[in-house]
Amino acid sequence: MLSKDMVQLGSRRSTIREIFEFGRKRAAIVGRDKVYDFSLGNPNVPSPDSVKNAILDILDHEKSTAVHGYTSAQGDDNVRDVITRSINKKFDTNFTKDNLYMTVGAAASISICFKALTNPGDEFITFAPFFPEYKCFVEQGSGGKLVVVPADTENFQVNFLEFKKRINKRTKAVIVNSPNNPSGAVYSEDTIxxxxxxxxxxxxxxxxxxxxxxxxxxxxxxxxxxxxxYITKYYKNTFVCYSYSKSLSLPGERIGYIVVPSEMDNFKDTYAAVCGAGRILGYVNAPSLFQKVVAKCVGQTSDISIYETNKNLLYKGLIEMGYRCVEPQGAFYLFPQSLESDANLFCEKARKYDLLMVPGDDFGCPGHVRISYCVETQQIINALPVFKKLAEEYKK
Amino acid sequence: MLSKDMVQLGSRRSTIREIFEFGRKRAAIVGRDKVYDFSLGNPNVPSPDSVKNAILDILDHEKSTAVHGYTSAQGDDNVRDVITRSINKKFDTNFTKDNLYMTVGAAASISICFKALTNPGDEFITFAPFFPEYKCFVEQGSGGKLVVVPADTENFQVNFLEFKKRINKRTKAVIVNSPNNPSGAVYSEDTIxxxxxxxxxxxxxxxxxxxxxxxxxxxxxxxxxxxxxYITKYYKNTFVCYSYSKSLSLPGERIGYIVVPSEMDNFKDTYAAVCGAGRILGYVNAPSLFQKVVAKCVGQTSDISIYETNKNLLYKGLIEMGYRCVEPQGAFYLFPQSLESDANLFCEKARKYDLLMVPGDDFGCPGHVRISYCVETQQIINALPVFKKLAEEYKK
Known part of the structure; x- marks a missing residue:
């Protein structure tokens, strides 16, 4: 009687969420500092002070009805103007506010693109390892089909041989995610x-x-x-889906945007389809206060240098212990090979040490594990001996 | 190539938005005080001071990563606890946080219910006059069919005769909206x-x-x-879809909730389907700061007495001029009969006086017009002579 798909999707938490819940329970028993939870991509770096200052400034100087009222569906005019100017300055592009559509975060950005594009039978291609929610958004969300190209595990760039086998006349779009979750790879200009x-x-x-x-x-x-x-400079039919979740550490606030370049085929209809999809998905408008906040903080980021510190510490540590891993160029994930072929069994073994990682299977890349290092540096320092014990278990 | 539905939905702005845009343009020419715009349901009453105070308090006392981080998909535990306690106190119910799912506003609340319930062929019944977006959410959003019961224009309660003709074995759910947009009717206990x-x-x-x-x-x-x-007390299989847009004047912030009572058939699966639908629609979680804000402002409202002042002024004024109108019992809309049978022609005539109203046709109720009186009281005072001129034009 209920929608079966929805019951199933809601009953089976994502693997990541399940591991995270396990970690919470263990922390209550053994203490938070004894649980080495690397499961979630929740930024641990605070937002820059400018975020708080922007909120205070807006609340002090603007009328409540202007701050908290509806904006137009595509976003506040001034906000879109400020953001596109900043993009243009940074990437030498020529967008105007009419190329921008403000969204309720990254999941909304990509869901809207899928919904705007999909007709029955359409296929969307992505490259493993990939963010597992793509499958839900494309298939149950829009009625398309997600086609996965196996990973090039040498460097996590694109496996072109396998890609060419899968592209066909039903291919509506290709989804790329660079810097990549979970591999940390950044697609080179050559790849693009x-x-x-x-x-x-x-x-x-x-x-x-x-x-x-x-x-x-x-x-x-x-x-x-x-x-x-910046991919629109290489290919006109590109949608840029962005979110401030990671750059400003605002994942809970749900704020991002889509860029639709004017050069795109049927620009006017395409932008209209984006508006139509946003409407149908019930977004109404991106949260109004945070539209204004991100415009005031344009071009700024949290102190992301911490992620590089963490990456260096963890990457070098694991390599020294004999783990095999492609060095990440971005994002905040390490994606090493698991020490036995079944990453699920490997993760289970790690769990006994309260060391929590996510098997690569969910990302379409078995035999690997995702380690989210958006955590306190101290957690990494504490976890290194545990990673070592785990490796030694496999050397016996 | 694009999704035709989405292009069409995005290209044809809603009638309401179109009228609103016309008003903006006219205001730039003749001055804002000479345009009598009653088109939009955007609350003109500021949020209570407690909203600003709550934001300041949260920013001062909680860590940035806790304020702006992901919450669980169903919403922050403490927030859901506070809100359900408040509902229980007010309505003598017995909900716990596990009956509540925080949403990205009212459109999300109802979209999630439709998506959670719909299997192909399902019908959803609603009563005219009704909020036009229901049709998009049910049909393009979830693949169901919206069936509309014609209005009982005597009092805008339910037309049971016509309802009984339309309910059938494909009926999955009935949607009610009381206090009603656009009629202002409140369904009596007898109706329920x-x-x-x-x-x-x-x-x-x-x-x-x-x-x-x-x-x-x-x-x-x-x-x-x-x-x-409070309808869950009368019927166990009720979803309550709520939003803080109107009560706290926060329509731009997109914050609301769904109540799923434990007594509902298959409660566990139903709540799971709600979670699944929220996930598929790409909401991730309701905006995190405003989850905390509404919990801190629980039980409070903006100064909604202004709406009653406006209603009395406008209703009495129009009745004296000979307009025919059911007196609203709630919301902030008046829904009088148009002075000619075609409400579109009537609204066009009114436009010549820069008097902006929305024809009832979009709400499934021709021959009526919606007047949103969530405006400055002065606008109503200024508009009354214009309504009079318009009425006199029909007496000639």
């Missing part, structure tokens, strides 16, 4: 150029656009000066 | 009892629950001590 050349050739061959959906909430979190190419 | 007795008989006859979805963002905005029955 190869991808774009295939998309252009195939769009021509099939006589319709194949869109690129760039899911980039980790854009600012990159290491050693790595550059994250 | 009759409705419930039909639902109980038909659920039994068809061998499956017919749910009641109570969309009640206007619950607190009622006049002359009218009571709004």
């Amino acid at each position: 150029l190869k991808l774009v050349s295939i998309l252009e050739a195939k769009s021509k061959e099939y006589g319709h656009a194949i869109y690129l959906i760039s899911d980039e909430p980790y854009r600012e979190i990159v290491y050693s000066g790595v550059e994250v190419p | 009892l009759k409705l419930v007795s039909i639902l109980e008989a038909k659920s039994k006859e068809y061998g499956h629950a017919i749910y009641l979805i109570s969309d009640e963002p206007y619950r607190e905005i009622v006049y002359s001590g009218v009571e709004v029955p």
